[in-house]
Amino acid sequence: xxxxxxxxxxxxxxxxxxxxxxxxxxxxxxxxxxxxxxxxxxxxxxxxxxxxxxxxxxxxxxxxxxxxxxxxxxxxxxxxxxxxxxxxxxxxxxxxxxxxxxxxxxxxxxxxxxxxxxxxxxxxxxxxxxxxxxxxxxxxxxxxxxxxxxxxxxxxxxxxxxxxxxxxxxxxxxxxxxxxxxxxxxxxxxxxxxxxxxxxxxxxxxxxxxxxxxxxxxxxxxxxxxxxxxxxxxxxxxxxxxxxxxxxxxxxxxxxxxxxxxxxxxxxxxxxxxxxxxxxxxxxxxxxxxxxxxxxxxxxxxxxxxxxxxxxxxxxxxxxxxxxxxxxxxxxxxxxxxxxxxxxxxxxxxxxxxxxxxxxxxxxxxxxxxxxxxxxxxxxxxxxxxxxxxxxxxxxxxxxxxxxxxxxxxxxxxxxxxxxxxxxxxxxxxxxxxxxxxxxxxxxxxxxxxxxxxxxxxxxxxxxxxxxxxxxxxxxxx
Amino acid sequence: xxxxxxxxxxxxxxxxxxxxxxxxxxxxxxxxxxxxxxxxxxxxxxxxxxxxxxxxxxxxxxxxxxxxxxxxxxxxxxxxxxxxxxxxxxxxxxxxxxxxxxxxxxxxxxxxxxxxxxxxxxxxxxxxxxxxxxxxxxxxxxxxxxxxxxxxxxxxxxxxxxxxxxxxxxxxxxxxxxxxxxxxxxxxxxxxxxxxxxxxxxxxxxxxxxxxxxxxxxxxxxxxxxxxxxxxxxxxxxxxxxxxxxxxxxxxxxxxxxxxxxxxxxxxxxxxxxxxxxxxxxxxxxxxxxxxxxxxxxxx
Numbered sequence: 214x215x216x217x218x219x220x221x222x223x224x225x226x227x228x229x230x231x232x233x234x235x236x237x238x239x240x241x242x243x244x245x246x247x248x249x250x251x252x253x254x255x256x257x258x259x260x261x262x263x264x265x266x267x268x269x270x271x272x273x274x275x276x277x278x279x280x281x282x283x284x285x286x287x288x289x290x291x292x293x294x295x296x297x298x299x300x301x302x303x304x305x306x307x308x309x310x311x312x313x314x315x316x317x318x319x320x321x322x323x324x325x326x327x328x329x330x331x332x333x334x335x336x337x338x339x340x341x342x343x344x345x346x347x348x349x350x351x352x353x354x355x356x357x358x359x360x361x362x363x364x365x366x367x368x369x370x371x372x373x374x375x376x377x378x379x380x381x382x383x384x385x386x387x388x389x390x391x392x393x394x395x396x397x398x399x400x401x402x403x404x405x406x407x408x409x410x411x412x413x414x415x416x417x418x419x420x421x422x423x424x425x426x427x428x429x430x431x432x433x434x435x436x437x438x439x440x441x442x443x444x445x446x447x448x449x450x451x452x453x454x455x456x457x458x459x460x461x462x463x464x465x466x467x468x469x470x471x472x473x474x475x476x477x478x479x480x481x482x483x484x485x486x487x488x489x490x491x492x493x494x495x496x497x498x499x500x501x502x503x504x505x506x507x508x509x510x511x512x513x514x515x516x517x518x519x520x521x522x523x524x525x526x527x528x529x530x531x532x533x534x535x536x537x538x539x540x541x542x543x544x545x546x547x548x549x550x551x552x553x554x555x556x557x558x559x560x561x562x563x564x565x566x567x568x569x570x571x572x573x574x575x576x577x578x579x580x581x582x583x584x585x586x587x588x589x590x591x592x593x594x595x596x597x598x599x600x601x602x603x604x605x606x607x608x609x610x611x612x613x614x615x616x617x618x619x620x621x622x623x624x625x626x627x628x629x630x631x632x633x634x635x636x637x638x639x640x641x642x643x644x645x646x647x648x649x650x651x652x653x654x655x656x657x658x659x660x661x662x663x664x665x666x667x668x669x670x671x672x673x674x675x676x677x678x679x680x681x682x683x684x685x686x687x688x689x690x691x
Numbered sequence: 692x693x694x695x696x697x698x699x700x701x702x703x704x705x706x707x708x709x710x711x712x713x714x715x716x717x718x719x720x721x722x723x724x725x726x727x728x729x730x731x732x733x734x735x736x737x738x739x740x741x742x743x744x745x746x747x748x749x750x751x752x753x754x755x756x757x758x759x760x761x762x763x764x765x766x767x768x769x770x771x772x773x774x775x776x777x778x779x780x781x782x783x784x785x786x787x788x789x790x791x792x793x794x795x796x797x798x799x800x801x802x803x804x805x806x807x808x809x810x811x812x813x814x815x816x817x818x819x820x821x822x823x824x825x826x827x828x829x830x831x832x833x834x835x836x837x838x839x840x841x842x843x844x845x846x847x848x849x850x851x852x853x854x855x856x857x858x859x860x861x862x863x864x865x866x867x868x869x870x871x872x873x874x875x876x877x878x879x880x881x882x883x884x885x886x887x888x889x890x891x892x893x894x895x896x897x898x899x900x901x902x903x904x905x906x907x908x909x910x911x912x913x914x915x916x917x918x919x920x921x922x923x924x925x926x927x928x929x930x931x932x933x934x935x936x937x938x939x940x941x942x943x944x945x946x947x948x949x950x951x952x953x954x955x956x957x958x959x960x961x962x963x964x965x966x967x968x969x970x971x972x973x974x975x976x977x978x979x980x981x982x983x984x985x986x987x988x989x990x991x
Contacts, residue, residue, distance in 0.1 A: 235880055239727065246726040247699070247719070254699050257719035265879040267734060267870075267886040401977055402952040406916045409923070413892075465925075477871050576925070 215241075221280045225263060228272045229450060232263055252281070268449065268467055278424065279431055329355075334383055337414050338390070345414075349421035352378055353429065370426045378422075380415050387411045449681040453535040453651050461534065465576075467680060468538065472545030475687050489513035519551040520617045520644060525604065527622030528557045528588065529595045535651035535677070536621050537579055542683060543619070544569055544578070551615070556608070557582055558600035561590030564608070595625060597667075598632035605635045612639060618646045620671070624657075624664035631663050637670040646670070649677040649686065695725045695752060695863075711740070711747035712890075712898050720885040721748060730843050730864035732828075732882035737869055738931025739887045742826060745865035749822035752863070757817070758824045759810040761831045767838055771848060773807045801852040811839075812848050815858045822863045828878075829868040836878050839866075843881045890932065892919045898932060899939050906943055913950045914939045921962065921972050930962040938962050952977050 218241065225232050240262040247254045256277055264273045329351065336344040353370070356377035391407045449467060451460045495511035503509070524543055526536035540555060547553045554566045568581045590599060612618065618639060640646040648671045650657065650664055657664045657674075668674035675686050696702045703718040713721075721744075724731045733741045749756040759770060779800040786796050808816060814823040825839065842848060846858035866882060868874060890898060896915035899906060914935065922929045930938070938961045947954050956973040963969045 231876070233876075233880055239729070239883075242727060243723050246723060251699075253715050254719050257716045258723055260716070261720045261723055261883040261885060265732075265882075265884045267888075270886065400952060402917075402950070402955060405920060405976070406913070409916065409920050413919075474870075474872050 217280065218244075221259075221276065222263070224276050224280070225273065228276060230264065230269050230272060236263055236265075255281070271463075278427060330379075330383075333378065333418075334386060337383055337387055337411060337418070340414050342417070345418050346421050349418065349425045353422060353425045370430075371423055374422055374426070375419070380418065384408075384411055384415060449684075450679050452678050453532075453538060456534060464538065464680065468541060468545075471680060471684060472542055475542070475684065476546045476549060519549065521552045521613070521615050522547075522550045522554070523608075523612065523616055523618045523643075524553065524555040525562075525618065525620045526555065526557050527559070527595060527597070527600075528583065528586075529559045529593075531625070532621070532623050532651050533583070535649075537583075538680075539619070539621050539649065539677075539683065540579060540582070541576070542687065546687070555582075556604060557586050557588055558597075558604070559588040559590075559593055560596035560599055561588050562600040562603050562607075563587045594627050595622070596629045597622065597624060597626045597663075598630040601635040602632050605638065609635075609638070609642075612642045614642070614644055616643045618643050620646065620648045620667070621651075622648075623650055623652045623662060624648075624667055625660070625662050628661050631666045633663075633666045633670060636667050640670050640672065645672045647672055647686075648674040649683075650674055651678055652676070653678060696722050698722065705751045706747055709747050709750045710901050711743060712894060712901060713744075714890070714894060716885065717744065717887065720883050724863065724883050727883070728846075728861045730866060730882045731885055732866045732868065732874070732879065733885045733887060734868045734870050735887035736889065736929070736931065738933045739889060740932060741867040741887055742824065744887070745822060745824040745867070748863060748865070749824075752820055752822065754820035754822045754863070755817065756822050756824060757810050757814045758826060760826050761828050763830055763832065765831050765835055769809055770811050770835075770838055771809050772812045772850060773809065774801070775805045775807050779805050803853075806850075806853070811842050812856070814862050814864075815842065815846065815848050815856055817862070818859060820860070820862070822865070825864070825866045827869060828866045829871045829874060833872075833875055836875050840877055840881065843878070889922060889929065892916060895919070895932065895935060899936060902936055903939055903943065906939055907948060910942065910948055910950070911939065914942065917950060917955060917976075918962070920976075924972060924975055926963065926968045926971065927965045928963070928968065934962050 222232055222237055222240070240259055243258040243262050244255060247258050249255065259277065260270070260273060264270060329348070332344065333348055333352075335341070336348055352374050356374045388404070388408060388411070392404075451464055453464075456464060489512050492511045492513040496507050496509070499509050499511055500507040522543060524540060526540060528536045536557070543553060543555075553569075554564065555569065556562055556564050563586045565582045565586050568578045568585070590596070620636075636646065648664070648668055652662070654676045656662065664674060675682070677683050677686060696705075699715070699718040699722040702721045703713050703715075706713045706718070706721075720731055723729075733744060735741055746756060748754075782800050782805070783796060810823070814821050828836070828839070843864065846861055847855050849855045866878075889895075892915045895918065896911050899911040899914055900908065903911075918930055918935050918938075938958060941958055941961050942950065942954065945954070945958075955976055959969050959973055963972060
């Protein structure tokens with residue numbers, strides 16, 4: 214047990230969770246107090262002692278499933294039925310009268326695809342967890358085509374299984390039936406609610422299938438190998454440029470609390486940062502209560518000037534996601550700046566401040582930026598040189614000593630002229646010029662990247678590949 | 692030492708008796724906190740019952756709830772203890788005419804009599820069972836957090852003039868946080884962590900039924916479903932449990948027994964507090980027939 218647990222903790226650390234020694238000891242102590250046959254209590258005991266940040270929960274859950282699912286019965290941790298699917302299946306299938314003949318032969322391989330689809334439909338309609346679990350197991354056996362030792366990721370099997378099950382079709386059928394059953398046609402609202410309900414059931418089914426595949430993979434490859442393949446970066450470490458769809462969603466979710474945090478932090482810094490000059494009048498007045506001795510000097514409230522921010526972002530395909538997140542972040546904390554103006558470019562440049570004005574929902578504005586801004590000049594391949602030149606011509610004189618310019622991009626210029634003199638002139642006029650590069654540092658100045666050409670004239674080039682780095686950068690922004 | 696709870700299930704049933712519906716995670720962590728003698732750091736969106744949890748636990752234990760509301764600028768004289776300067780001054784003045792020595796006076800004015808206890812010290816000194824609630828701990832500055840560390844790990848307070856005061860009994864301690872900033876590692880390490888999220892539909896329905904006994908089951912079901920549907924949208928602020936309850940009460944007052952679209956849209960302002968959210972939600976509720984799904988990211 215101890216060994217298993219320490220392996221588990223090593224894996225958590227490998228996944229990026231900061232687990233300290235004390236927390237490790239706490240976890241050990243915690244599990245002595247809980248009834249060991251209760252698997253979910255066991256899980257929560259570990260979670261409460263080891264996971265101290267909600268965004269790490271998913272990573273924890275994955276590792277937990279790998280380490281403590283198949284071994285469950287062996288270590289008598291898994292009281293839950295999920296480790297004993299055979300029994301569940303035999304119990305559940307005949308109990309479901311609608312399943313009819315299919316139910317009787319449920320355990321066997323003889324069930325035809327049609328019967329299986331029917332059972333699936335029934336399980337979904339009744340929200341029958343036991344049957345769903347049994348079906349998930351069946352479906353994986355039948356459709357995933359898993360072979361021992363084959364070096365394929367779990368997603369491949371998942372895809373194969375889901376394609377065969379056609380869950381979307383099931384959803385449509387469920388909806389149709391719901392329509393038929395009600396006496397009057399469903400209103401929009403009712404239909405929506407029904408759909409939500411069925412979708413959540415289908416989601417549960419998908420999770421069952423995923424868990425089933427994972428269980429089998431663990432059995433095949435062993436715990437450590439499996440944990441390694443499943444290891445995913447934490448939301449704050451996800452690379453902007455290579456984030457997949459799912460990761461983008463989780464990034465977006467992590468974004469909102471982050472912006473709120475930053476806004477609070479910047480506001481605080483402004484209030485507490487410096488002490489203003491001595492307030493003579495208040496000091497004299499205060500001294501009256503000490504018999505005229507100025508024992509308690511008073512200072513004027515500091516009013517640091519708020520900077521004006523110019524964001525100049527490359528939104529060509531490779532770095533679009535990065536520009537999007539940075540724009541979102543800058544606008545979310547725009548209250549901390551006197552003004553924010555934004556420009557986007559590919560090979561032409563366009564000011565997009567207008568899209569953000571009076572819009573409450575930043576994502577809508579960003580969508581408009583991506584669809585409506587006029588950024589293509591010749592061929593729609595990045596041309597930093599031309600974009601900067603035009604920028605300087607059109608807006609250069611509006612840069613003042615109060616302006617901080619943020620340039621976002623990978624500086625992959627497709628071998629065009631760099632026109633780096635623009636940046637040089639810019640940094641003479643502006644308060645600061647910063648360059649944020651979403652590429653890993655090792656790739657800078659390779660191929661057509663000329664980030665050093667520009668970087669030499671700025672106040673700093675920052676590698677900004679994930680939320681953590683972006684957050685760090687905002688701190689110096691003042 | 693006697694434990695307060697037998698099993699996690701025991702926590703759960705007793706919480707239910709005082710109308711607090713817990714889930715496995717909540718019951719499990721409260722149980723462990725008791726066993727390990729550790730504070731619980733409760734985190735989660737506003738209005739999911741973080742503070743209520745502490746209150747309910749105090750209620751089932753028959754304990755006094757001592758609450759420390761955190762805010763920016765909280766210092767030790769507000770959180771721990773303070774010497775009663777005025778009284779001390781009076782004492783010195785009163786002694787002026789008699790001929791007691793300065794040493795006597797000094798020991799005298801730094802005694803319990805002149806000590807003003809603040810919530811943290813009060814919890815440590817308490818003879819009767821207490822539950823200590825440190826509310827919205829994320830509002831204090833990082834430096835002030837350090838004030839809490841001694842009390843959270845050793846249940847003691849050091850006062851230079853009096854020495855170290857250790858707790859007579861280990862109180863249950865709850866810290867709540869809205870996660871407006873990252874708490875320090877030192878603080879997190881000393882606590883058990885509990886994240887309370889919006890409840891799932893079943894639990895929310897039960898909460899509505901428990902808190903508003905007059906409501907019909909079908910209405911509660913509908914309310915919970917609609918709220919779940921709304922939470923799936925990308926909103927500035929999702930409706931919290933307390934807002935769900937307010938909404939259910941409103942519907943009840945209006946004499947609605949089955950929510951139609953029109954009802955829902957008219958009363959949306961109780962669930963949602965931003966105009967842009969309300970517009971978005973009402974558009975979703977009446978608008979498309981499911982062609983565009985909520986929550987699905989816009990591909991750009």
